[in-house]
Amino acid sequence: MDQRPAPTRRRTTLPDLLRRALRRPTRTTPPATGPTNPDAVVDCAVYVDGQRQPGRPHYTDAHTHSRRNRRSFVWLGLHDPTPAVMTAVGHTFGLDEFHITQALTDGHRPTLQRHDDVTLLVLRTAAYVEHTELTDTSEVVDTGDVMIFIGDRFVVTVRHGAPGALTTVRQDLQQRRTILAEGPWAVAYAICARMVTQYLDVATHVETDLEQLEETVFARERTADIPHIYQLKREIVELKRAVLPAQAPLRTLATPPTDGPPPALRRWFTDVDGDLARAVDRVNAYDDLLNSILQTRLAQLAVEQNNDMRKIAAWAAIAATQTAVAGIYGMNFTHMPELHWRYGYGAALLLMATAALTLHRLFRRSGWL
Incomplete structure (x- = not known):
């Protein structure tokens, strides 16, 4: 039998390994990319037991995550959304055509409505516009509106206009885990409290303008003209349109309803309703005082x-x-x-x-x- 020598195994050297590695095709794993939030989304977060979960997910992923845990909910904040964005958000969170149409328009009167499983709370925002002196074209009060859609495990806020940013509201509420653990109605309470605080702040600044106007009317050299007084009166009327109609929805939330805020939050809404009553009294008093100033100036002119x-x-x-x-x-x-x-x-x-x-x-x- 022909015996052939066994082939000798070639030793693998380091250069051979390098050449094999270079010839071997590399597999690249594409990075995991999810959908990005549109520009109208100010913030989106999932909260579990009053604690914000890490990251800023897309609102569809956040809604899916919130449905898996009964102790979680999602807060989506929008600012001046386009019809396409609002339609997509509405389909995700189960908002009907009426809700979508309402969210795309501004200038709504403060109200509280409930349709199926979604509660719509509308509030007017207000901010004081700084100015050096009061003229017949001075803008004193800038208003907008915020719409709050409250569901079982979600809350969607839609804001129109420059005033009333909710970033600080979210940051402050995240520091109060006990209240935030109550669910979506905790967000509604925090927004109501901030809006009423802004009403009182604007009323304080308007009071300063009224004092200056009163001094100029009764000064020896009078510089207050009738157009200046009328301009401030128009601005106070704009503030009244934001403050006075908010009494009805907040009072409804403060009283024990069949469905609405949980009992733990009801007393907080009662406190906000009391602060709103103070703002209403101040705004009405300013309107009466301005009427007196106007009548006094007209008498002086006569x-x-x-x-x-x-x-x-x-x-x-x-x-x-x-x-x-x-x-x-x-x-x-x-x-x-x-x-x-x-x-x-x-x-x-x-x-x-x-x-x-x-x-x-x-x-x-x-x-x-």
Whole structure:
């Protein structure tokens, strides 16, 4: 039998390993990419037992996660969403066409509505606009609105306008885990409390404007014009449209309903309703005070016009005596007393001057001049 020598195994060296590694095709694993939130999304988070979960997921993933845990909910914050974004959000969270249509428009009156399993709470936002002086075009109060859609395990906030940012509301509420653990209604309470706080803050600044306006009206040199007063009155009316209608929905949330905030949050809504009552009283008082300032300014204008008319009448009376004397001696009749008198011209001038000085002194003594 032919015996062949066994083949010797070649030793693998380091250069061989490098060449094999270079010839072997590399497999690249694409990074895990999920859907990104649209620009209208200010923030999106999932909360479990009052604790925010790490990250900022897409609202669809957050909604799916919240459905798996009964102790969790999702808070989605939107600012001026487009129809496409709001429609997608509505389909994800089960909002009907009415909710989507309401969320796309602004200028709503504060209200509380419930449709199926979703509660809609609408509030007006308010912010004070700083200005150096009050003019007939000064913007004092800037308003917007915020819509809160409250579901079983979600809350969607839609904000329109510049004032009323909810970033600080979210940050402050995340520090109060006991309240946040109550679920979506805790977010509604925090937003209501912040809106009422802003009402009181705006009322404080408006009070300063009213004090300055009152000082200018009663000052010796008055600089407050009627258009300035009307402009501030329009701004206060704008603030009243935000504050006064909010009483009905907040009072409803503060009373024991069949469905609504949990009992642990009801007393907090009662506290917010009390603060709102203070804001309503202040705004109504400012409106009454501004009406008084306006009536006072109108009365001052009437007095000033009366004084002007008395001065005009006094000077007209003084001028009338001169006109009477000059008119009598300007008739050019042939037979007139003192017509050919040598001192008639000087006597007529003296008579006119004496009458003018006498009337001027009498009018000054009576306060007409």
